[in-house]
Amino acid sequence: MAEEKKSGEKGFGKYILINEIKEQYASAFSGDRLKPKVSNILYLEGIHFNLMYFPVQHLGYKSVINAIADLYARGLKPENIYVNIGLGARFKKTDIELLIEGISLACKKYLVSIAELEISTSLTGLAISVAAEGKEESKMKRSQPAATDLICVTGDLGAAYLGLEILERETQVYEQTGGAQPELKGFEYVIGRQLKPELKYDLLQQSGDAGVTAGIIRTVRDGLASEILHIANTTGFGCRIYHDKLPIDRETEAASKELGFETIISALNGGDDFEYVITVPVKQHELIEKIEGISIIGHHVPKEEGNSLALQDGSLAELKAQGWE
Amino acid sequence: MAEEKKSGEKGFGKYILINEIKEQYASAFSGDRLKPKVSNILYLEGIHFNLMYFPVQHLGYKSVINAIADLYARGLKPENIYVNIGLGARFKKTDIELLIEGISLACKKYLVSIAELEISTSLTGLAISVAAEGKEESKMKRSQPAATDLICVTGDLGAAYLGLEILERETQVYEQTGGAQPELKGFEYVIGRQLKPELKYDLLQQSGDAGVTAGIIRTVRDGLASEILHIANTTGFGCRIYHDKLPIDRETEAASKELGFETIISALNGGDDFEYVITVPVKQHELIEKIEGISIIGHHVPKEEGNSLALQDGSLAELKAQGWE
Numbered sequence: 169m170a171e172e173k174k175s176g177e178k179g180f181g182k183y184i185l186i187n188e189i190k191e192q193y194a195s196a197f198s199g200d201r202l203k204p205k206v207s208n209i210l211y212l213e214g215i216h217f218n219l220m221y222f223p224v225q226h227l228g229y230k231s232v233i234n235a236i237a238d239l240y241a242r243g244l245k246p247e248n249i250y251v252n253i254g255l256g257a258r259f260k261k262t263d264i265e266l267l268i269e270g271i272s273l274a275c276k277k278y279l280v281s282i283a284e285l286e287i288s289t290s291l292t293g294l295a296i297s298v299a300a301e302g303k304e305e306s307k308m309k310r311s312q313p314a315a316t317d318l319i320c321v322t323g324d325l326g327a328a329y330l331g332l333e334i335l336e337r338e339t340q341v342y343e344q345t346g347g348a349q350p351e352l353k354g355f356e357y358v359i360g361r362q363l364k365p366e367l368k369y370d371l372l373q374q375s376g377d378a379g380v381t382a383g384i385i386r387t388v389r390d391g392l393a394s395e396i397l398h399i400a401n402t403t404g405f406g407c408r409i410y411h412d413k414l415p416i417d418r419e420t421e422a423a424s425k426e427l428g429f430e431t432i433i434s435a436l437n438g439g440d441d442f443e444y445v446i447t448v449p450v451k452q453h454e455l456i457e458k459i460e461g462i463s464i465i466g467h468h469v470p471k472e473e474g475n476s477l478a479l480q481d482g483s484l485a486e487l488k489a490q491g492w493e
Numbered sequence: 494m495a496e497e498k499k500s501g502e503k504g505f506g507k508y509i510l511i512n513e514i515k516e517q518y519a520s521a522f523s524g525d526r527l528k529p530k531v532s533n534i535l536y537l538e539g540i541h542f543n544l545m546y547f548p549v550q551h552l553g554y555k556s557v558i559n560a561i562a563d564l565y566a567r568g569l570k571p572e573n574i575y576v577n578i579g580l581g582a583r584f585k586k587t588d589i590e591l592l593i594e595g596i597s598l599a600c601k602k603y604l605v606s607i608a609e610l611e612i613s614t615s616l617t618g619l620a621i622s623v624a625a626e627g628k629e630e631s632k633m634k635r636s637q638p639a640a641t642d643l644i645c646v647t648g649d650l651g652a653a654y655l656g657l658e659i660l661e662r663e664t665q666v667y668e669q670t671g672g673a674q675p676e677l678k679g680f681e682y683v684i685g686r687q688l689k690p691e692l693k694y695d696l697l698q699q700s701g702d703a704g705v706t707a708g709i710i711r712t713v714r715d716g717l718a719s720e721i722l723h724i725a726n727t728t729g730f731g732c733r734i735y736h737d738k739l740p741i742d743r744e745t746e747a748a749s750k751e752l753g754f755e756t757i758i759s760a761l762n763g764g765d766d767f768e769y770v771i772t773v774p775v776k777q778h779e780l781i782e783k784i785e786g787i788s789i790i791g792h793h794v795p796k797e798e799g800n801s802l803a804l805q806d807g808s809l810a811e812l813k814a815q816g817w818e
Contacts, residue, residue: 182612185586185612186610186611186612189589189590189593189610190610192590192593193593193594193596193597193607195597195600195601196593196596196597196600196601196606196607197606197607197610198606202572202573202626202628204573204575204608204609204626205626206531206573206575206608206609206624206626207575207609208533208575208576208577208609208611208622208623208624209577209611210535210577210578210579210611210613210620210622212579212613212615212616212620213616214616214617215579215613215614215615215616216613247527248527248529248531250529250531250532250533250624251533252533252534252535252622253535254535254537254540254620261510264514265514265517268514268517268518268521269518271518271521272518272520272521275521276520276521281521281522281523282518282521282522283529283531284529284531284532284533285511285514285515285522286511286533286534286535287507287510287511288507288535288537288540288541289540290537290540291537291538291539291540291617291618292539292616292617292618293616293617295535295537295579295620297533297535297577297622297624298533299531299533299575299622299624301527301529301530301531301626303527
């Protein structure tokens with residue numbers, strides 16, 4: 169949720185580094201043994217969250233959401249989570265309890281069980297690792313990605329990032345003024361998206377029930393742009409998305425304006441949306457249009473045309489990967 | 494490998510805290526949905542390892558060993574691992590490569606694949622989370638724990654802890670003298686057990702092939718004493734182990750003497766042994782005795798007799814749990 173997360177393209181740049189490593193140690197990655205049914209996340213204090221404005225219950229909740237998000241994208245139903253917590257000396261038993269309370273709440277909502285809990289000390293801050301295990305139970309058939317596929321996204325984009333920025337601004341004001349009350353009114357939605365994200369897995373199920381077949385399904389975690397580049401990389405096609413098709417909440421617009429940001433940048437590169445981006449055969453156009461909560465935002469193009477954002481004036485802006493150090 | 498790991502009883506004390514939390518949030522833990530097939534570990538710099546003497550390749554290797562160890566104990570064959578790495582600013586690309594090299598080496602040896610690799614920044618040191626996923630493939634039948642079960646252990650105890658102490662001593666000498674060569678000769682075995690542990694899962698397989706049925710199988714991770722208390726807690730019986738039956742390597746004895754330690758304390762409470770402790774029906778006494786590399790170290794006793802270590806003079810010392818803050 170900190171710096172690294174602000175740029176989705178950075179997310180993809182990191183992916184390039186990981187891909188280099190994968191090539192170098194190919195034999196360790198090449199296994200086609202068991203179909204992977206697990207997703208593992210690591211949250212580190214100061215990098216992925218700031219406890220100044222992130223309540224520890226919410227952190228517990230969000231760590232579960234983050235861990236299980238990709239399982240739905242892979243057609244798995246989350247069943248168990250395995251939690252490891254590293255606690256700095258400043259944390260007390262009540263902090264662990266609040267953290268577990270948040271984790272429990274997410275478990276209840278998403279029908280997941282804690283199968284393992286391990287706690288150790290940490291030299292510095294709080295570290296949370298959550299591995300989630302799912303079982304196959306997809307209601308959505310998959311199709312081969314095609315040159316004419318539509319690109320769709322659930323919910324709306326950029327809200328969680330603006331929620332983060334509002335929280336950071338208010339924390340600074342609080343620190344500078346020595347305790348001024350934060351002004352969060354009117355930003356409840358974007359802040360909620362940052363602090364207590366939910367997953368739109370039901371929209372994937374609805375789509376499947378309606379007969380939609382997905383080529384690619386990915387969680388929007390490091391920004392839409394990063395996921396678009398991943399899709400292009402996987403399918404071998406280019407991607408074009410349309411500025412005026414991107415779903416953006418009115419409050420996200422308002423928060424952008426308030427902070428002097430470009431809304432489109434937040435929508436493309438803001439982290440922690442936890443929406444799903446899906447590619448769908450063009451002939452299922454009418455089926456997907458009927459699903460409330462899913463937007464068609466673009467389509468594949470020939471590889472030579474690259475990855476681009478079509479602006480309102482008809483011009484194209486290139487989507488590209490940024491470096492990662 | 495640091496302070497916390499030195500005391501196995503502390504390990505059990507922590508377990509008491511975790512059990513309290515489990516009771517408090519019982520509904521989140523009560524799931525009997527999918528049989529857990531995952532194990533998840535979190536290694537934090539300064540707590541679980543010190544890079545002054547822990548080569549980063551070995552750290553990669555050991556993190557895999559640690560993650561997969563319990564799967565064998567649960568009758569699962571490790572198949573995939575899911576790796577998350579948090580890197581402080583002082584780390585370079587070569588550090589990641591060395592870490593992955595160690596991970597790859599362990600993958601090759603234990604026939605495991607890296608299914609996911611994620612890298613993020615870390616504000617301070619190095620953090621590694623490895624989730625391991627296994628599939629059912631036990632060669633060992635299980636039996637109901639009984640009042641007369643024998644308690645057995647693979648390999649030998651306390652070596653990894655003494656390896657750690659030798660490494661720490663030499664690091665201090667190095668720092669105090671401004672670069673004196675470390676004196677590690679004669680301690681290759683104990684240091685190897687600390688830096689590059691291996692798993693005796695083959696001894697579990699051999700036992701199974703020979704017709705041995707296990708009541709309980711646990712990895713000795715936080716010291717034998719801690720595992721004995723876990724066993725007593727699970728089975729409802731007391732446990733008695735015998736000082737003169739504990740398998741201790743000659744080099745472990747020598748290192749204890751050199752450092753002025755009590756060997757028995759290291760054998761009972763030293764961390765990172767990664768041996769397996771097994772309870773076995775008493776009628777399989779002859780079967781288990783034939784397995785080279787497994788020692789019978791004790792047996793269940795009635796619960797009222799508690800958990801104890803029988804000393805050479807015939808007296809009993811109580812094994813009990815220490816606190817954890």
